Amino acid sequence: MAPAQVEETPSKTVQELPKNYIYKGGDAGTLGASLPYIDIPTIDFSLLSSPTSGKQELEKLCSALTSWGCVQIINHGIDPAFMDKVDEVGKQFFGLPVEEKKKYARENGGYEGYSNHIIDSKDQAFDWIDRLYLVTKPEDKRQLKLWPENPQSFREILHEYTAKIEKLNEMLLKAIARALTLEENCFLDMYGEDASMLSIFNLYPPCPRPDLAIGLKPHADASVFTYLMQDKEVEGLQFQKDDQWYKVPVIPGAFVINVGDQIEIMSNGIFKSPIHRVVTNTEKGRMSLVMFCFPNPNKEIEPVKGLVTETRPRLYKTMKDYTSILVENYQKGRRPIEAAKI
Secondary structure (H helix, E strand, O other): OOOOOOOOOOOOOOOOOOHHHOOOOOOHHHOOOOOOEOOOOEEEHHHOOOOOOHHHHHHHHHHHHHHOOEEEEEOOOOOHHHHHHHHHHHHHHHOOOHHHHHHHEOOOOOOOEEEOOOOOOOOOOOOOOEEEEEEEEOHHHOOHHHOOOOOOOHHHHHHHHHHHHHHHHHHHHHHHHHHOOOOOOHHHHHHOOOOEEEEEEEEEOOOOOOOOOOOEEEEOOOOOEEEEEOOOOOOOEEEEEOOEEEEOOOOOOOEEEEEOHHHHHHOOOOOOOOOEEEOOOOOOOEEEEEEEEEOOOOOEEOOOHHHOOOOOOOOEOOEEOHHHHHHHHHHOOOOHHHHHEO
């Protein structure tokens, strides 16, 4: 793992892009290209348990997670005014002077704290990003020395936000079980108590050459589900399907939720963990907050029994502490999910 590097992402006044930001991945030629919008439904989360329209909404949810691995949800029960507060404390933190932000800098060998690129090899280009990476659950694993005290309300708001996403995640795990006509708690029981949650505030500053630099390289998530609160105005997230990239529109007040590798394993491959990336633009910075939900690392995960049949044999091994295989596999240039396949 490269040593921690905390430095300001070059500002939009830079005319020549520093060489270590020039991205040369296989998808580099599509940066800055005109792309279609993704064709996924917006799910009304409040209808999922409705006796009249719940079945139809569950079918839409199941279809989207099966074909795309992602969905946008509205009416999820988290007050838009509270979401604005979450957004505001993130922007206030990134707006602090550099020296103030560096008080919360990521330490050598670690992941948590403020930094602007985590790279797995010196051959990789830097992402055009500033980020604040914090474990929020279990609470006894929080490194509070890395939780900003400025703005003053930051810690309280992130604590409350974590509890709200935790509740939303439980509801979603139950909903997908009902959508697959399984026992409602089958995914939730495997997810387990004492699960882990990780939040990352991401700031993508305006970039002079969005055709050369990338905000966040293509990747899939090791989570069960990932919850993204997008910037309210600026697009940037893109998903890949059948070697084509698709833009994700901004829907005010919505969450973008995507399948992580661990729910792909639990669903025996019915739900797919999608490849996604973030692109930049020259005009406006973009801030987002992503929350990852992981099972307790001591819990074994495997395809739930109702999804292994003669016509659909078991596709994945029993895994424990799935995230531990991440770095090893990424350094070998392969997706960690490949190591889980039978």
